[in-house]
Amino acid sequence: MSRIVLKGRKVVGGASEGEALVTRQTISTWGGVDALKGIITERRHELRDQSFAGKVLVFPSAKGSSGWSTMAQVIRLAGKAPKAMIIREVNSLTAIGAVVMRAPTVTDLDQDPTEVIATGDWVKIDADKGIVEVTKKV
Amino acid sequence: MKLARDEQEMLDGKQGRAKQRGMEILAQYGEALGAERLIETNNVHLLIGFHPYPEMVTARDTDELVSKFFLDTDERIMVDYVKCFNTTHIWAMDIDRWQAMGAPESLHELMEAIRKYCIRTGISITATCTPYQVGNVPTNGEHCAWTESSAVPFCNAVLGARTNTETAHSAFAIALTGKVPLSGFHIDENRLGTHLINVELAPGSVFDWNMLGYFAGETVQLGVPVYNLSVPGTPSLSMLKGLNAAGASSGGIMMYHIIGVTPEAPTTEAAFGGKKPEEVLSYGKAERKRAYENLNSAKDENVDMITLGCPHYSLEQLRDVARLLEGKRVHDNVNLWIWTAHQLKAIADRNGYTDIITRAGALLLTDACPLVTKDIFPEGIRIVATDSAKQAHYTPGVAGYDAWFGTMEECIDCAVTGKWRGELR
Secondary structure, rough: EEEEEOOOEEEEOOOEEEEEOOOOOOOOOHEEEEEEOOOOOOOEEEEOOOOOOOEEEOOEEEEOOOOOOHHHHHHHHHOOOOOOOEEEOOHHHHHHHHHOOOOOEEOOOOOOOOOOOOOOEEEEEEEEOOEEEEEEOO | OOOOOHHHHHHHOOOHHHHHHHHHHHHHHHHHHOOOOEOOOOEEEEEEOOOOOHHHOOOOOOOHHHHHHHHOOOOOOOOOOOOEEEOOOOOOOOOOOOOOOOOOOHHHHHHHHHHHHHHHHHOOOOOOOHHHHHHOOOOOOOEEEOOOOOHHHHHHHHHHOEEEEEOOHHHHHHHHEEEEEEHOOOOOOOOOOOOEEEEEOOOOOOOHHHHHHHHHHHOOOOOEEEEEOOOOOOOOOOOOOHHHHHEEEEEOOOOOEEEEEEEEEEHHHHHOOOOOOEEEEEEHHHHEEEEEHOOOOOOOOOOOOOEEEEEEHHHHHOOOHHHHOOOOOOOOOEEEEEOOOOHHHHHHHHOOHHHHHHHOEEEEEEEEEEEEHHHEEEEEEEEEOOOOOOHHHHHHHHOOOOEEEHHHHHHHHHHHOOOOOOOOO
């Protein structure tokens, strides 16, 4: 089993691990997600109908609506939050979104996480240290 | 993140619990952004009158409800008076005509409770996605903190003011404290262009600017596009409103330049700060056609509902739609709802536009929008038609309806005939 270690910085602290769900497309939680079910609903999104609940969500960043953190909070209250988030490039929406999601989150990694990590890989995150350990799915 | 003395005082609770909670959120937010410090602001566009699932938390009163949702804490925090000048984003329904749109009494009661909260705490209720149409017009260089993804590029690109797309949580914390993290579009270098888009067609209508924005958002995502118009011209407020909303739906455009039009782009060189664009793109016939096709998710020409005014219709659009509806009658099988800001409706009332719209059998509504009132729509809606790329983009994901996208004229034709006959011309 091959292992990769990525280094970056904390967005929201904490440690967690889980199976990766990876997209190279940006996400709008408001208007693109069913927050109560934890499922992507955007019509032309590559993760459409897929659930991020309990996964390590790996994505480039947020697009779209300023309802991002409203929906991130709803996702958390509904118990559908990802175990952790790995964001390639944090912007205002993902930063405050991660804060209210209260999920360990990292960004600014030394390699593009949406390239290095594949859906199904096992990912361990120590957000306080900014370290991501990826065990590739065989 | 380094805190100045007054910021540390707020964090230590020396200026009351509400400011302390605001500063706690900002400290986490600033760190999440990687910001070095906070800067001053006195212009916030808040999101407080709408929540998609208000029943999600239990609260004894509005202070507890607002604390749970917008201050993200189970502690009941009393807000005395919000520090910053502010306006508010859309509310969950038309505050005055909630009965005409079929909103339940319970929602009216909730909105009244929030309205009283706003009055008590110094929050200005504008209830619009277009604050720049109704009394919040930032000045060149002003640091702001705005919610609403379509208003943000208006603030940044059109007015030369500075904001990131803030949210319910960040905007409230900023309004309480008067501080915003120094990051993103508050910083000069981040405002420079990243992608050059050579616009080969002359976008001469709101319809066309919507499609250009939709193409750009999908293509540049979080970039700063620089539009180079092959046919020089100055777009109107209604056109830029469409461009902004579309680009912040298919992508996350918060800032852009139009060479020779927007204030930070007198020349191509200025727009890019002398740097080379990361990518050079063309917007021509093929790209326009693809944007149009991506926006049209409907197949059935029998339409149930037409909604206009996303973002809130401008005075120009209200005048035009009244002209199109004069002497016409909305088909029995369809509903036509037109959305604008409360203040613009007052002008529409005075000018007789509201009478014309109402006589035709349509509703002129304010304060909310089709994307947040789907649960209040008349029953049996399957197909929606709109002249807004933003609404056409979100409708399938938000409401599960398919959408037709076209011009205002095509939408009114559809309202009168009940059939969608739009096409790309």
